Amino acid sequence: MSPTHAPTFAIAIHGGAGTIARSTMTEERAALYHAALRDVLEAGRRILADGGSALDAVTEAVVRLEDCPLFNAGHGAVLTADATHELDACIMDGRTLAAGAVASVARVRNPVRAARVVAERSGHVLMAGEGAERFLSTQGVALVDPGYFTTPDRLDQLRRAQAAGAGMLLDHDGASKAAASSGDPIDPDRKFGTVGAVALDLSGNLAAATSTGGMTNKRPGRVGDTPIVGAGCYANNATVAVSTTGTGESFIRAVSAYDVSALMEYTGASLEEATRRVVMDKLPRVDGRGGLVAVDRFGNVALPFNTEGMYRGMARAGEDIVTAIYE
Ligand code: GLY
Numbered sequence: 001m002s003p004t005h006a007p008t009f010a011i012a013i014h015g016g017a018g019t020i021a022r023s024t025m026t027e028e029r030a031a032l033y034h035a036a037l038r039d040v041l042e043a044g045r046r047i048l049a050d051g052g053s054a055l056d057a058v059t060e061a062v063v064r065l066e067d068c069p070l071f072n073a074g075h076g077a078v079l080t081a082d083a084t085h086e087l088d089a090c091i092m093d094g095r096t097l098a099a100g101a102v103a104s105v106a107r108v109r110n111p112v113r114a115a116r117v118v119a120e121r122s123g124h125v126l127m128a129g130e131g132a133e134r135f136l137s138t139q140g141v142a143l144v145d146p147g148y149f150t151t152p153d154r155l156d157q158l159r160r161a162q163a164a165g166a167g168m169l170l171d172h173d174g175a176s177k178a179a180a181s182s183g184d185p186i187d188p189d190r191k192f193g194t195v196g197a198v199a200l201d202l203s204g205n206l207a208a209a210t211s212t213g214g215m216t217n218k219r220p221g222r223v224g225d226t227p228i229v230g231a232g233c234y235a236n237n238a239t240v241a242v243s244t245t246g247t248g249e250s251f252i253r254a255v256s257a258y259d260v261s262a263l264m265e266y267t268g269a270s271l272e273e274a275t276r277r278v279v280m281d282k283l284p285r286v287d288g289r290g291g292l293v294a295v296d297r298f299g300n301v302a303l304p305f306n307t308e309g310m311y312r313g314m315a316r317a318g319e320d321i322v323t324a325i326y327e
Pocket residue numbers: 192193194212213214215223224225226244245246247248249
């Protein structure tokens with residue numbers, strides 16, 4: 001017989017991972033990130049403490065991360081090589097395994113809300129591009145002019161990448177200069193920005209949500225791991241809820257989010273063992289850089305990453321909120 005556990009709740013979030021530029025980080029700038037993460041966690045924790053669902057908590061958390069220009073999703077999303085925005089998001093309900101996702105949408109103000117509408121009202125799992133936007137506009141989802149997503153920092157980032165002849169991942173020599181000029185504690189040109197949240201509610205349900213602008217200077221039409229169920233996002237009440245951030249192609253090839261669940265289900269691995277194995281062992285084998293946040297059905301939380309830093313945080317019943325950037 002499996003042990004019984006008292007009802008509890010937990011939420012964990014991330015706002016991207018990458019190379020830290022400690023030399024350029026001011027206390028003020030770091031404080032901005034910590035405050036933004038804390039606000040998001042407070043909102044999610046409120047929903048869970050009031051008996052709300054894990055699905056509502058991750059939706060609210062990711063909406064707030066999308067609305068915050070510090071993070072690469074929604075307002076403040078990175079630009080494609082054509083200086084356009086193509087946004088991806090996914091949400092999954094661990095209770096039913098219902099999932100919804102949008103890919104390459106350019107006018108949806110909050111892609112995570114759109115993903116939830118796809119899950120609940122379309123009969124599909126993944127919808128893309130203009131067709132998705134046409135459907136979403138009939139469902140009352142807020143559409144905006146694409147200019148809403150663009151910030152001066154993101155335009156600078158694209159120009160630097162293109163001037164340096166950098167590829168999509170932007171591991172180029174201008175990176176630390178970029179960090180110096182932007183003041184972002186994680187070097188903006190070496191940051192694999194995506195946002196995400198995972199939660200366990202008092203009813204024992206798990207949910208995960210992930211949202212991104214993708215990678216700076218990406219080829220138009222390129223889709224990363226974020227909207228791919230099992231790669232960038234996965235939730236199953238039997239095991240775990242996972243949201244990832246990193247080099248999307250690798251996370252797709254490693255089927256990373258689902259792999260955490262599979263390791264737990266088929267090998268009996270703990271959350272800690274499964275997440276470390278995926279992030280520290282399996283992802284590097286396919287050049288995967290980044291991290292993930294995960295919560296299991298008992299409220300254990302893991303936030304591993306194989307880059308120098310990851311914006312992250314967690315809140316659990318009866319505990320203080322914790323936020324962090326570095327190891
Ligand atoms: N992980 C986000 C992306 O590769 O698009």
